[in-house]
Amino acid sequence: MKKVSCLLLLILPFLFSAAQQALVDSMKNVLALAKTPEEKVEALDMLSRTMVNINLKQADEYGNDLITLAEESRDRKLMIKAYMSNGTRCSYFAGMKDYTSRSIDYYNKALSIAKQNRYDEDAGAIYLKLAAIHLAIPDKDKALSYANQALSIINTLKNDSLKAEVNNTFGHVYLNRNEKIVALRNYLTGLRIAEEIKNHALIRACYLYLSSFYSGIEDYDKAIDYYSKAYKELDLMSEKNVPYLRAVDMNSMGKLYAYKKSYEIAIRYFERSLAMADSLKFATLKMPGYTSLLNQYLRVDQPQKALEYFNSSSGQELRKQLINFGFSGAIDQAFAVIYTELNKFDSAKYYFQRAAPFFENNPNESSRVSYYAQLGSLYKKTGEYAKAIDLYLKVKDIADRTGQLEIAERAAKHLDTLYLRVGNFQQASLYNSIYYKYKDSLETLNKEKELAQVEAADLQFRQQKLEEELAEKKRRKNNIQYMAITIGIVGVFVMLVVLGMFKVSANTIRLIGFFAFLMFFEFLFLIFKKNIYSVTQGEPMKDLAFMIALAALLVPLHHWLEHRVIKYLTSHNRLTASGKTLMAKVFTGKKNEGKGKGVTLEKNDP
Numbered sequence: 001m002k003k004v005s006c007l008l009l010l011i012l013p014f015l016f017s018a019a020q021q022a023l024v025d026s027m028k029n030v031l032a033l034a035k036t037p038e039e040k041v042e043a044l045d046m047l048s049r050t051m052v053n054i055n056l057k058q059a060d061e062y063g064n065d066l067i068t069l070a071e072e073s074r075d076r077k078l079m080i081k082a083y084m085s086n087g088t089r090c091s092y093f094a095g096m097k098d099y100t101s102r103s104i105d106y107y108n109k110a111l112s113i114a115k116q117n118r119y120d121e122d123a124g125a126i127y128l129k130l131a132a133i134h135l136a137i138p139d140k141d142k143a144l145s146y147a148n149q150a151l152s153i154i155n156t157l158k159n160d161s162l163k164a165e166v167n168n169t170f171g172h173v174y175l176n177r178n179e180k181i182v183a184l185r186n187y188l189t190g191l192r193i194a195e196e197i198k199n200h201a202l203i204r205a206c207y208l209y210l211s212s213f214y215s216g217i218e219d220y221d222k223a224i225d226y227y228s229k230a231y232k233e234l235d236l237m238s239e240k241n242v243p244y245l246r247a248v249d250m251n252s253m254g255k256l257y258a259y260k261k262s263y264e265i266a267i268r269y270f271e272r273s274l275a276m277a278d279s280l281k282f283a284t285l286k287m288p289g290y291t292s293l294l295n296q297y298l299r300v301d302q303p304q305k306a307l308e309y310f311n312s313s314s315g316q317e318l319r320k321q322l323i324n325f326g327f328s329g330a331i332d333q334a335f336a337v338i339y340t341e342l343n344k345f346d347s348a349k350y351y352f353q354r355a356a357p358f359f360e361n362n363p364n365e366s367s368r369v370s371y372y373a374q375l376g377s378l379y380k381k382t383g384e385y386a387k388a389i390d391l392y393l394k395v396k397d398i399a400d401r402t403g404q405l406e407i408a409e410r411a412a413k414h415l416d417t418l419y420l421r422v423g424n425f426q427q428a429s430l431y432n433s434i435y436y437k438y439k440d441s442l443e444t445l446n447k448e449k450e451l452a453q454v455e456a457a458d459l460q461f462r463q464q465k466l467e468e469e470l471a472e473k474k475r476r477k478n479n480i481q482y483m484a485i486t487i488g489i490v491g492v493f494v495m496l497v498v499l500g501m502f503k504v505s506a507n508t509i510r511l512i513g514f515f516a517f518l519m520f521f522e523f524l525f526l527i528f529k530k531n532i533y534s535v536t537q538g539e540p541m542k543d544l545a546f547m548i549a550l551a552a553l554l555v556p557l558h559h560w561l562e563h564r565v566i567k568y569l570t571s572h573n574r575l576t577a578s579g580k581t582l583m584a585k586v587f588t589g590k591k592n593e594g595k596g597k598g599v600t601l602e603k604n605d606p
Contacts (some may be wrong), residue, residue: 004436041073041490076117151166171184171213174186207233221260241278243280251269329359348378365401413431415431
């Protein structure tokens, strides 16, 4: 309960769509030069979502301009895009009540337009967005309902990207409902579809979801493996925000190593993340790295170092950014936790009191439960047991409601101790029994978690085996086709040679020869192209250079060889003098051979 990352992580999602601040002026120029409503909507969409990282007030203004422009155009597609853009922008702050409500309202307006105009793809995409935002509240039942509505629409479409996304959404929903294996199956299905359509941004997203899944079941090595794969997908993406994503990835992999208790490696990743953000000259991107380092000191019980870091230039930069984004409550929370650990209780109370309005008005129950538990810990240390009891009762209530058994167990244990200290032995006995019930449930859950790890490994193995079998089946099928093509080409050439020996027109030989050589050299091109991928990795410039070099070699050879062979065959055809001589020699030779055999028989005849 000492960490403050629970709240600070709320700012991370919008960093995944971040663009560098230096682009703002160029985006404004693009908007000024835009002529059509479509161009203006596109420019305002990018500008409003980018400004979320720089100035929230201006982001809202651009978002409102976007809706006004789309409404005035009366173009239903543009109206849907405008409302979805604003819904996505507000969803970046899903942990804040006002932004969450606004996001849902925008999505519902977009959905209404899509349904009225029978834009099924848009409706399916909006249902997925609504499912995601309700998981952030969290409202698992509504999230599942929206996911099912999305599925009913997307199944009727031929949009594979949406099919991958609906599988990923079901993965999120079932994971939140603690149905881990069902969630994993959905994630793997989403990944398979993304790989089939070779959408690298979607493949990366699937890897990130799988990393999060394995982190949730505490298989951190597997989680790091998938995050590393996601990081490598950035090499195959051309989006402008790729350098920023690299910095975010460094921080996220550092946290995975921290969960694995490889603290030195984790710190190196955090520092690399900060170095990348610094090289990009994008202050907002440093916030996750600063927060991770602060939490690292608290994680290893070094509150004095945490305080020194929070008061350093790096910490002051973090605090400035948090204030700019309306997260001043997180700063007070951090100071309160640090001073509690340093046993400076008056200072801790002061900062907890300052943070109270922010957390009381926050709909994100995970952040509230963290705040109540931290404040309860302070009152327990100061001997204010009645206040501590009230807070831990709130913690237990939220934990029970959201299914957080570990937090509920710790709250029950604290309540057992606190009621003993105030002399209420009956309540102490009650919460002692509740604590052991939670403990038994957690032991069962841990066994289920171990079982989930085994089942996940088995599912992965079977999935890999199935993929290998499909690949082998495809390879055999391709080999049969290559063999059939080879036999076909050889057959055509044999027929071409045979035709050169019989009474066939020269034009017929030329026509068949043309197709024979065309098939042969195109087949060579096909074989070379299939085998150069290991060298070029599908990079267009390398592919083009290789194909030009190959064509420069094979095309002249094709024409020269075709000309020589056709000329030879037509010159020895029976319709020409030389052809008749050739045939005469062949048949005269056969007659003489027969006569020779006859004479031999006469001489030996008794």
